[in-house]
Amino acid sequence: IHSRENNAPYTVINVGDIKIGGGNFTVISGPCSIETREQMNLIAKSVKKSGAKILRGGAFKPRTSPYSFQGLGEEALLFLIETKERCNIPVITEIMNQTQLNLFDKVDIIQVGARNMQNFDLLKAVGKTNKPVLLKRGMANTIEELLMSAEYIMSEGNKNVILCERGIRTFEKASRNTLDLSAVAILKEKTHLPVFVDPSHASGINFLVAPLSKAAIAVGADGLMIETHNNPQAALCDGEQSLDLNEFEELMKDVKKRVEFE
Ligand code: PEP
């Protein structure tokens, strides 16, 4: 169902009055993890002013170590929805398992993370909803496997799938992951689904986020998902790769010069 064969037109996904894919360019931004109500309010206002159309923030965090901050869970979802309503901006957050689905009513886009890309029960469950799903490529999964995971969602009836390249594991250790830029161009060739790039998790390093964002635009991405924080040094998760609010504003000025921006 994902294939561009037979001249299938590029999918356009509506999120409120925002259109994702089909020649539109969309930036999602916000913190790795939701920490406080005040933080979300501050970040949302700032990234929206800079041009982000969708606010991100993790409530349930899939951390490598069980001793790391796991996210504020349901309380974080409350802060996220409050911020959505106060700042009038759609929101995206990650789901970890299908029992959480009932908490996602007011969430605009459901994120399925890299570590859950082949959690087939979860894929089927989000496929039974009609909410847009941002599906991240697993760090050790092929493009074909990513497309088959999209197929798990779409074959249940939900055609609103956004693919996201977020870097894969290679032998290289200088960056957290290696951004597979070819994957973006290959996906645009093979599928009509919108393709996003997450330069934050791909790089793991603050200074790499801007150049990788520009590279993503150059290879044809439909959008970016960028981690931002009002005080990256104090972030509870992924501070090293987060842009501060001024850095994000500067990057967005550059992005706007390179793409057709609503
Ligand atoms: C995230 O976006 O916060 C995240 C955990 O990303 P990934 O699933 O790509 O590691």
Ligand code: MN
């Ligand atoms: Mn993160």
